[in-house]
Amino acid sequence: MKRYLLYLLLFGTVSACKKDNPGPDPSETETSMEMTMGGQDISIDENKIQAFYYADSGEPDGALEVSAQLPDGERMVFFLDETTSKTTQLNQQFPAVIGLSADGFSGLAVVDKSGKTRTLNKVAATKAANTAQTQTTVTVPVYVKYVTKTNQLFAISGNITVKIDGDDLTFEWDITFKDADGKTFTAKGSSTIKDYKANLKPRSQINNPGANLTITEVMPDYGSASTEVTLKGTGFSALPDENKVKLGDKVLTVTSASSTELNVTIPEDGVHGHLSVSVLGATAESTAVFHYAPIVEGADKTSAKAGDEVTLTGKHFDTDPRLLEVKVGDKVMEIISATLTEVKFKIVAGTESGKITIARKGKGPVEGPELEIATTTPTTGIPIEELFEVTEGNLTIEEILPNNNEHGAMLAMQIDEKNHILYAYNTQNLVAINLNDKSVTHILDASHPIMKMDFPLTPAHAFILQAIFPAGDGYLYGAKHAAPAMFSTQNVFKLNVNTKEYSFLGTGKASNASGVNDIFVGSDKRFYIPEFIKYNGTNSTYGMAVYDENLANMNPLTDKIYARTYELAKVVPTGDNRFRLVGYRGYPGDIQVYRDVDNGTIGAEVEWKAQFDALQNNGDGWMLGIDHAGGNFYALYGDNNDVNVNEYPKFTYSIGATHGNDGPFERKGRFNIIKTFEEGGKTKYMRAYHSLFNVFAADKNGSIYMLVQQDGVPGAGGIYKISF
Numbered sequence: 135m136k137r138y139l140l141y142l143l144l145f146g147t148v149s150a151c152k153k154d155n156p157g158p159d160p161s162e163t164e165t166s167m168e169m170t171m172g173g174q175d176i177s178i179d180e181n182k183i184q185a186f187y188y189a190d191s192g193e194p195d196g197a198l199e200v201s202a203q204l205p206d207g208e209r210m211v212f213f214l215d216e217t218t219s220k221t222t223q224l225n226q227q228f229p230a231v232i233g234l235s236a237d238g239f240s241g242l243a244v245v246d247k248s249g250k251t252r253t254l255n256k257v258a259a260t261k262a263a264n265t266a267q268t269q270t271t272v273t274v275p276v277y278v279k280y281v282t283k284t285n286q287l288f289a290i291s292g293n294i295t296v297k298i299d300g301d302d303l304t305f306e307w308d309i310t311f312k313d314a315d316g317k318t319f320t321a322k323g324s325s326t327i328k329d330y331k332a333n334l335k336p337r338s339q340i341n342n343p344g345a346n347l348t349i350t351e352v353m354p355d356y357g358s359a360s361t362e363v364t365l366k367g368t369g370f371s372a373l374p375d376e377n378k379v380k381l382g383d384k385v386l387t388v389t390s391a392s393s394t395e396l397n398v399t400i401p402e403d404g405v406h407g408h409l410s411v412s413v414l415g416a417t418a419e420s421t422a423v424f425h426y427a428p429i430v431e432g433a434d435k436t437s438a439k440a441g442d443e444v445t446l447t448g449k450h451f452d453t454d455p456r457l458l459e460v461k462v463g464d465k466v467m468e469i470i471s472a473t474l475t476e477v478k479f480k481i482v483a484g485t486e487s488g489k490i491t492i493a494r495k496g497k498g499p500v501e502g503p504e505l506e507i508a509t510t511t512p513t514t515g516i517p518i519e520e521l522f523e524v525t526e527g528n529l530t531i532e533e534i535l536p537n538n539n540e541h542g543a544m545l546a547m548q549i550d551e552k553n554h555i556l557y558a559y560n561t562q563n564l565v566a567i568n569l570n571d572k573s574v575t576h577i578l579d580a581s582h583p584i585m586k587m588d589f590p591l592t593p594a595h596a597f598i599l600q601a602i603f604p605a606g607d608g609y610l611y612g613a614k615h616a617a618p619a620m621f622s623t624q625n626v627f628k629l630n631v632n633t634k635e636y637s638f639l640g641t642g643k644a645s646n647a648s649g650v651n652d653i654f655v656g657s658d659k660r661f662y663i664p665e666f667i668k669y670n671g672t673n674s675t676y677g678m679a680v681y682d683e684n685l686a687n688m689n690p691l692t693d694k695i696y697a698r699t700y701e702l703a704k705v706v707p708t709g710d711n712r713f714r715l716v717g718y719r720g721y722p723g724d725i726q727v728y729r730d731v732d733n734g735t736i737g738a739e740v741e742w743k744a745q746f747d748a749l750q751n752n753g754d755g756w757m758l759g760i761d762h763a764g765g766n767f768y769a770l771y772g773d774n775n776d777v778n779v780n781e782y783p784k785f786t787y788s789i790g791a792t793h794g795n796d797g798p799f800e801r802k803g804r805f806n807i808i809k810t811f812e813e814g815g816k817t818k819y820m821r822a823y824h825s826l827f828n829v830f831a832a833d834k835n836g837s838i839y840m841l842v843q844q845d846g847v848p849g850a851g852g853i854y855k856i857s858f
Contacts, residue, residue: 163302167202169323176323178202184421187217187331188340197340198303198330203421207350207368211279213343214296217303217330221295227275228288230312234281234346234368274343278309286346287311290318303330341416345369349420352409356497358427359402363409365420366395371413381424382407400424405474406450426450428458428492430502437506438481441575443470446477446492446502459495462505463488470632478633481507483573513539515852516809521820521842522854525786527803530857534572534839538849541565541576544841545595546651546827547853551763551834552606558853559585559602561594566631567853569833577610577631584627584636587618598827600625600646601653603707608632611655613663616645626653626661626685640685651827652705654713659683660734662691662713664702678715680734692736700726704828708762708795716742716760724755724771746771748801749788758787758822759830759840767792768832769799770840772822782818782845784808789838789856802858811846818846 167178182203189196200212278289292309306324347369371377374388379398382405386398406426410419429449438444452458455472460479463486467479487507491499515536522531537543544558556567564578578585591597602612614625624638644663654662661681678691695702700717707713717727725746730737749755749771756772771788784806790799809820823829823841831839842851
């Protein structure tokens with residue numbers, strides 16, 4: 135027994151190092167295997183585990199074979215004759231120890247799961263008899279096999295417990311083996327197989343339990359067509375014609391063969407995939423995937439600038455962009471999407487002209503065409519010191535996007551807190567601003583169906599997108615204003631910001647009339663939209679509607695948000711499925727109350743006015759914006775002390791933040807906007823933008839973002855970041 139334990143102890147020692155490395159997100163199921171043997175904890179990596187699900191058409195519960203590759207070419211194989219949640223007692227059906235035979239158990243009598251005794255043949259472990267009236271399927275019994283360099287050991291007793299959770303299967307075992315000296319040893323462990331039915335094969339391909347056909351190595355596992363590849367393993371035929379080798383579904387020619395090594399040539403018309411070999415009815419598949427080297431055929435641009443998207447075309451790319459790397463010169467690009475024949479990437483800031491290259495990560499680059507990077511002088515607005523004057527606190531003000539940028543002055547914005555991206559838009563363009571480096575990516579223009587007005591309306595700025603909501607999952611949700619979408623049947627949309635794929639949802643339009651322009655989409659993909667709703671037996675009333683992910687099955691969250699005369703000011707996201715309905719008094723006005731919504735349940739009305747005292751001036755104020763990030767609320771207030779706002783006076787602005795979701799706002803500082811302009815013989819001051827659209831945001835680091843109008847000074851103002 136010692137020499138078999140030595141193999142497993144060595145395996146435990148080698149893989150113990152891997153357990154200290156960070157694993158995958160625990161919230162996601164991953165294929166894995168853990169076992170205890172001889173007091174050692176053994177962990178097997180996902181790329182060392184293979185699972186084959188065997189089932190014929192119409193069969194609800196097929197068989198599962200799980201093979202774990204151990205060091206030095208050894209293996210552990212589990213065969214479950216039926217994938218149902220149950221505990222199976224192992225009964226010894228096979229000899230405890232046999233040699234490494236290609237014939238396996240040819241001629242051995244076994245009892246199948248129906249209780250019938252039959253003889254395993256040499257070619258395959260299963261037979262299926264089909265007639266017009268009946269279909270009978272037989273299979274080998276449950277077994278566990280440990281394959282060493284010299285023998286195959288079959289478990290002689292123990293139990294296996296299977297649990298199924300959706301598409302994933304977990305099994306635990308407590309089993310006993312006997313070695314060539316007749317001594318017993320035990321193994322306990324568990325394994326999880328993600329999407330256990332993914333690798334589906336017919337039952338006719340179940341291997342003879344005693345056969346030892348394996349592929350242990352593929353050399354090389356990367357190359358172009360005509361590459362000579364060597365398969366190493368066991369159980370091959372020394373006659374080339376008796377080995378059927380495939381790359382995916384493509385049959386390859388075997389150029390030379392021995393019992394442990396096959397040589398094949400990679401074809402021109404193949405695709406990435408596992409290599410398999412079949413010998414006399416038994417089939418084995420490599421754990422390794424052979425990848426073709428990319429072939430670049432061209433790019434859709436010869437010149438681009440930072441933030442632009444470029445599409446690379448060719449062959450043998452990958453559907454998983456994380457496995458690829460694209461460079462222009464020495465600069466790594468941001469890959470947006472990838473297929474086997476097309477890769478879309480974005481030019482990152484600081485890129486210089488050079489050749490486009492693409493590489494499978496860990497492999498050498500393949501050259502594509504030259505790309506010229508157009509250099510443009512970044513637009514800048516009014517110097518900070520000429521626009522702002524800090525009067526209180528340690529405030530730092532930074533320009534993010536001036537109004538004189540190529541996409542025009544922005545009129546509304548919403549932040550993607552998770553990805554640190556600010557989305558901003560006007561009547562003509564929707565852009566994404568990376569807050570890490572302030573790079574701007576153009577998303578949509580006025581010709582896109584999401585941005586396009588069905589009918590020209592004035593003033594156009596009053597009919598921009600009603601609302602947007604970046605969910606942090608690569609999608610931007612939103613709604614067109616109902617008025618410019620008057621000839622459309624739908625106005626709520628879903629946009630993939632990377633691929634630009636979009637769809638309009640539902641069968642009708644959501645309308646907020648003249649109310650607040652907000653939308654919230656939970657992680658459960660329920661839509662919450664403030665809009666006028668028609669109820670049976672009542673008049674139209676202003677409330678909050680809830681829809682499913684297809685914008686169907688509307689239910690009212692509440693038919694009247696506030697019991698008194700307060701108006702809805704903002705829908706402020708506070709979590710994956712949580713938001714706060716903020717109420718204020720009149721327009722413009724100060725915040726008075728709120729109601730929290732948590733997982734579709736709306737809370738009671740709560741007085742909130744007193745918590746803003748530090749932001750008000752002599753007990754009054756003009757609420758310009760409120761947001762929530764990092765567990766805190768942030769707000770921006772302006773003067774409203776009987777001043778005539780139409781005269782564009784010099785306002786004092788106050789910034790505040792809470793410590794957590796409750797408690798008073800602490801004033802972080804005050805400032806003035808000091809840039810003036812002349813109009814009608816009067817000196818007036820530029821000011822912060824105030825609108826029923828979203829013009830204020832807070833990021834995960836606790837900085838806030840505000841819009842400064844360009845009234846009286848065309849091109850002046852823009853989006854500014856204030857930190858404290």
